[in-house]
Amino acid sequence: MTRLPVADRAVVRRAARDLLARDRRAVAIVLVLHGAAAIAGLAAPWLLGRIVDEVAAGGGAAAVDRLALAIGVCVLAQGLLSRYAQYAGHRFGERAVARLREDFVSRTLDLPVSLVERAGTGELATRSSVDVTTVGTTVRDVVPVIVIATTQLSLLYGAIFLLHPLLGLVALTGLPSIFAVTRWYLRRARPAYLAEGAATAELTEALTTTAEGARTVEALRLGADRIAHGTQRIGQVWATRRATLALRSVFFPVVEASYALPIAAVLLIGGFVMPRGMVTLGEVVAAALYLQQAIDPLDRLLQWTEQAQRGLASFARVLGVGQEPDNGSRPDTVASAAHGIPEPRGTVSTAEERLVVRGARFSYADGPDVLHGIELEVHPGERLAIVGPSGAGKSTLARLLAGIDAPREGVVSLGGRPVTDLPPAERRRRIALVTQEHHVFIGSLRDNLAFAASGASDDQMRSALAAVGADWYTDLPDGLDTQLGDGARELSAADAQQLALARLVLADPHTLILDEATAALDPTTARRTERALAAVVSGRTVIAIAHRLNTAHDADRVAVLEDGRLTELGSHDDLVNADGAYAALWRSWHG
Structure with a gap:
């Protein structure tokens, strides 16, 4: 698993300042209200000291009553100010967290697909849930x-x-030990909490993959292995949490012991100098009460300092997603009168649509090459079928052609430019890869189609569905407003594939790469869908990873991959007459 980066301290500080600066008025209101509440809270100890001095001087009950009434007013004012300050603070915090979540989703969607796949679901799931929630708690x-x-x-x-x-001066006696232990703690807390977050992400990944592959685990009797794997990840989480607990077990006891020291010192020194007329009894009492009152904010400050370290570590993990290359934004679209669907903005010349592969070699991670020196040129407007046995490298080649992965050697270029060097928004506009794995988002059918073209009209959406033979949409109770996904209408695998193909029609890229995009459809429906799709995308470049050789029969040319090498290239008739690997596949297909 590839870990996503973590933002450094400078990036976190800038982002924190920006988060506060985006709502300056709310921050100012919160500070003013809390400051006023703190000032109102100072009055009670001072007034109580005045009461002690009044009584010591022989003052009457009237003076004491007036001072007691003033204490009550100040306590009431402090309570009201604190209440509205907390209300304003929570409103600010919720707005800040909402913006943070939106920014995180935008950055995540801008990540390269290959990076998301290497990072794994656990890493992103932990950052989007645990880390964002921790940052939200910190801000709020x-x-x-x-x-x-x-x-x-x-x-x-x-x-x-x-x-x-x-x-x-005497009141400051407890601060040196608090400062020293806090400094010791802060130097060690950030890396410890970052390690805890990483271990939690790996545990989430282990649990997620085990749950998703439960049927496979059961069928292959891998339960014991998966339990051992999960136990190992739990052990890593436990070890990292023990490390952070060890820091807290030193930090908090030292702090707690430092609270009583200044109170005792003030009473001791006050008792020593009071007979000499340097201070009054009321002043000593007020000072002791102030120090007693200081324990609560000091305790909250130090306790939340620990939580702040969690928040800063989580903030660094959240911001780390944004440090990946910017993938741009989705292209704008305009209406196309020809097909009743959106047309990509701008025009692309024939030369700019030429897709060329020169000497491409590719390997996953540090493994062996799965593609070996691929040489291929796809002509604009051509329909190319790529066939071959399982494991030949067909899907890997499709990923290179789509710019999801870059070759280890050689180049894949579109219009003379390496595909991976194209601005992501332009690459998505010009090339689209559709696989047999499709996702139905929670929302209406209209929402699911609008992902491909946000400006598409209802008529354009219906035309796209009809173009791929998705006749089932006419039976939906609420038409395009029918809710799909968990808790609503569930689409079959075949229907989900047709929905994905309808999105492709709406996106209308110049080059379509179909990696077994009709695999979930029965042969008759698949054939009808492929023919309907071919009519709609007429004039576009179509590259189809063919698991059914009928697709290859209809293509302009067929490329045969064997063991990561391009062994044959030509029309269907030429390859059948050549009596090579493709001819053998064709005879096997037809029995």
Whole structure:
């Protein structure tokens, strides 16, 4: 499995600033409200100290009542301000998370298909669910808490200094140990949490692939092997979580022990200097109460610092997806009067449609070559069938022609330019690959078709369905508005293939590569669909990976692949007369 990259600290800092800058007004409101709530919270300890001094000076009940009433007003004001501050903070957080999810989906869809396949479903699933959720929690809950706690602590310690500078200095005695252990923790937390996220992704991948291949696992009696594989991944997750737990087991006890030290020191020093008239009893009491009040924001600040490390590590993983090459955007389309379907924007000359393969060699990862020096030229408007036994490299060649993978040696060019060097949006507009694996998205039939051409009208969509022989759509209860997918109408494999072909008709690329695109259809329906599709895409270049030799019979030329090598190339009649590998396949096909 190929791991997607992780953004570095500089990228994370810039992205965090941008996230806050996109909603400056909301951030300002949250800060103002929390600041006002923190200031209102400072009044109660100071007023309580005043009460102590009033009582010590022989003040009457009226003065105490006035001060007590003032404390009640300040507590009420603090509660109201905190409530509206949290409300505004959560609204900001939810908007920020929504934007983050949208940006993540856009970046994911822009990734090269080959990279997504190598990364695996577990990696992307973990980043899109666990990591995005963790970042959401950080933005919605952690960031406001850190801002609030920092503001409160600054005001509380400032208030102690205002009571008396000596008490302020004594109040700082617990901070050195907190600072030291926090610094120690932060240096180790990021790599530890990144390792935990990577281990979680591998576990998700293991569980997902096992669940998806459950029937195969059962048929081949691979249950014990898959359990052992999953147990190993669980062990990796447990090891990484133990590592982060070890960091927390040092961090939190040291912090907790540092809370009581300044309170004891203030009471001790205050008791020592109070008889000398340097401070009053009320000031000592107020300082101790301020320090006691500081425990809560300090505790929240340090606790959420741990969560912030998780959030920053997850943010780095989420942003890492965006560091892959930009795949551009989907092409705009305009109406085509000829077919009643969208036409690609702009025109492409015949020379620019020539697809040429020169000396192409390809291997997966570090494995052996599966294609060996392929030489092939596909003429514009030609119908080329690629045939051969299973494992000959037909689908691999289709991926190279579509620009999904690049050859290890040699070049695959379109109009004289390497296909993989074309801007992704242009490549998608000019070349389309359809395989036998199709996905029906949750949504209406119209939504599923609009993926290929967002501006297509209902008539154009119906024409595309009719073009591929998808007669079943006329029986749908709500027509194009019929809901498809889980919990709604389920399409059969054959219907899903025709839906995919209808998308292809709407996209209307200049070169179509069909990798067993009608494999799920019965022979009669497949034949009818192929003929209907051929009529619609007349004049386009069509390359068909043929598992049924009737497709090869109708093609202008046939290319025969054997063991990754192009062994024969010519028309159907010429290859049958040559009595070679294709002729043997043809005789076998017809019994």
